Amino acid sequence: MIDVTEENFESDVIAKSAKTPVLVDFWAPWCGPCKSLGPILEKLEVDYGGRFQLVKINSDDEQQLAAAFGIRSIPTCVLIKDGRPLDGFMGALPESKIKEFLDKHLPSEDDLVAQEDIEQAEELLEEGDIDAALAKLQEALAINPANDEARFDYVKLLISVGELESAQNALAPALAQIPLQIRFDALNHWLQALIFATTDERGRWSVEQFDVLIATNKRDFDARLAKARVLISAGEMTHAMDELLEIVMRDKTWQNEIARKTYVSILELMSPAKSKNQDTMSNKTAGGIELTGNSAAAEDPQAELVSKYRRKLSMALN
Numbered sequence: 001m002i003d004v005t006e007e008n009f010e011s012d013v014i015a016k017s018a019k020t021p022v023l024v025d026f027w028a029p030w031c032g033p034c035k036s037l038g039p040i041l042e043k044l045e046v047d048y049g050g051r052f053q054l055v056k057i058n059s060d061d062e063q064q065l066a067a068a069f070g071i072r073s074i075p076t077c078v079l080i081k082d083g084r085p086l087d088g089f090m091g092a093l094p095e096s097k098i099k100e101f102l103d104k105h106l107p108s109e110d111d112l113v114a115q116e117d118i119e120q121a122e123e124l125l126e127e128g129d130i131d132a133a134l135a136k137l138q139e140a141l142a143i144n145p146a147n148d149e150a151r152f153d154y155v156k157l158l159i160s161v162g163e164l165e166s167a168q169n170a171l172a173p174a175l176a177q178i179p180l181q182i183r184f185d186a187l188n189h190w191l192q193a194l195i196f197a198t199t200d201e202r203g204r205w206s207v208e209q210f211d212v213l214i215a216t217n218k219r220d221f222d223a224r225l226a227k228a229r230v231l232i233s234a235g236e237m238t239h240a241m242d243e244l245l246e247i248v249m250r251d252k253t254w255q256n257e258i259a260r261k262t263y264v265s266i267l268e269l270m271s272p273a274k275s276k277n278q279d280t281m282s283n284k285t286a287g288g289i290e291l292t293g294n295s296a297a298a299e300d301p302q303a304e305l306v307s308k309y310r311r312k313l314s315m316a317l318n
Helices: 006-018 032-047 063-068 095-105 109-126 130-143 148-160 164-175 182-199 207-216 221-233 237-250 254-270 301-317
Strands: 022-027 053-058 076-081 084-090
Touching: 006 022, 006 053, 006 063, 006 076, 022 032, 032 053, 032 095, 076 095, 084 095, 109 130, 109 148, 130 148, 148 164, 148 182, 164 182, 182 221, 182 254, 207 221, 221 237, 221 254, 237 254, 237 301, 254 301
Parallel strands: 022 053
Antiparallel strands: 022 076, 076 084
16 A cells, blocks of 8 residues: 655556556545545455555645545545546445455456566567567466457467468457457458468569559459558558559459458558557546546657558548
């Protein structure tokens, strides 16, 4: 348990919530219900073994923080995750109700172990140890096959190193989900392009060979799609999108909109990963607790490129 003021709010609440959910307890020395709730929260913090961090804010001393959260009565508890309020409750609830609240939002112990594996895999990748990173991600999936973060990272890494058959097998459960997540659909289109480039004889063609066919028939969509897939396999994503856009502009529905779907998948793969702390506290929680304030992050060159190609597709579809 940590006592929080304006001085350490950023470090002990916002920053820490990027890794571990933080339960903020607004209380006051004169508040009777606060005195009964406090020990229960401290006990649960120990019982949950690091699955959440408890902090306490004296609403009398820290009126600006209390106002920022829209606190109207105490005790009030707010759960912060990734720098934003997730949910909250008011009043001195019994331990059983608080546990119900926590269990609804906190990761399980297996999820924590899997998350550690994912983080270790990221560190191993930075060190260049791909085999060890793959093993860690595979371990995370073995712990929890429903862990989409681990599955996405595992499949993406398998594709990156050319383990296409293993990637297909690992991706299959995600492709069976309803609704299908766009990030897994994007991996599938990338994977299919690489499979095409390694199994179809046109995968060995030069760009010029495709251009000869297209010059004689600009509606040779098979040649355009094949060229786009070869470009994708070579990492030439923007050139691939330029070719796919030519198909979209001539026939939006060709082969069940394969050109548009592949184009959108490339955009998804190119989009910069969003920082967990990019969004600051804002909006109203499911418990009706409002927290004000927001900040805007400047777009980086990669994000600007993605935006440019999104606009191109939008214009072609309208």
